[in-house]
Amino acid sequence: MATIGDSMPGAPASEAPKYLWMDGELVPWGQATIHASRLGWSTMGAVFEGIKAYWSEAEGELYGWQFAEHYRRFADSMRLQRMRPAFTPEQLVAASADLLRANDCREDTYVRPLAWHADATWFGHLEDSRTGIVITTAPFTSVLGSGKVVRACVSSWTRVGDNQLSPRIKCISNYQNSRMALLEATLDGYDQPILLNSAGRVTEGPASCLFIVRDGVAITPSLTSGVLESITRTAVLRFCHDELGVPTQEREVDRTELYIADEIFFCGTGAEITPVAAVDHYRVGTGGVGPLTGRIERLFHDVVRGRHAGYAFWRRPIYTTARARAAL
Ligand SMILES: *Cc1c(COP(=O)(O)O)cnc(C)c1O
Secondary structure, three states, rough: OOOOOHHHHOOOHHHOOOOEOOEEEEHHHHOOOOHHHOOOOHHHOEEEEOOOEEEOOOOEEEEOOOHHHHHHHHHHHHHHHHHOOOOOOOHHHHHHHHHHOOOOOOOEEEEEEEEEEEOOOOOOOHOOOOOEEEEEEEEOOOOOOOOOOOEEEEEEOOOOOOOOOOOOEEHHHHHHHHHHHHHHHHOOOOEEEEOOOOEEEEOOOOOOOOEEEOOOOOEEEEEOOOOOOHHHHHHHHHHHHHHOOOOEEEEEEEEHHHHHHOOOEEOOOOOEOOOOEEOOOOEOOOOOOHHHHHHHHHHHHHOOOOOOOOHHHHHEEHHHHHHHHOOO
């Protein structure tokens, strides 16, 4: 029989983490329950983050990746939903590090915060509603360096716009748009959809941003094209500029540019750097990992695992900091 402990998506009960973090406390996984009557409207406005921590076997260290940036965006998402969290981004960063240590995470690990109007059942009474926050951890397998490529299509679904369901909010409800596009794409035999906005310009994938490479320039749709303000996108732009000497452009991208691009890749916390082999059966480059995509992927991989000494401000060592503090 299924128990509450079985309920971690994708993992049997034996692999469920020991704790999750809920409203300021580490709570044993199986005891973190919510009443069934809360299901439904209460999560209509829920916002979330997907954050990763990368394990370094060489150093025996887990590196939280861009925690501060993610919790700043989480705060923006909560603000846009008129939530009033009881915790600052800094407190949530510290809570995430505590949770990773409490669960003794020593492998690549997802950190997933979720915030919702805990007492609201419909539109009203937001001013009285507590903002509930839960953070969970789960292992993941990195695609970095795996050579994995995906086949994409242009979706028949239009990406939501800023004046409808703003893509700037990392909101559960926006994922209905992503979900319809992803379901259609996979039923049609593709791996990932690429969504266009109402003007017919390229936006992003269902849960990741997108770069195309043309004549040595890395091009990504502008932040006003209808995309989530991806933290990975910002990191890639910075890597191109600071490390790789690759010119970048943030601008509107036409659909047909996808069909003549030299390289295309998705980027995001979940997607990491995922090369695209074809769009609507137009092969991209040679259909493998493009040369610039490969360079970006290797650099990204080295930086997140601490093999590249730079960008230390984006890595939060989970165990060393605690050991150093304990030694004081
Ligand atoms: C989370 C997300 C991304 C990627 O953002 P990162 O900050 O790079 O993880 C891109 N698009 C959508 C729709 C997302 O939800």
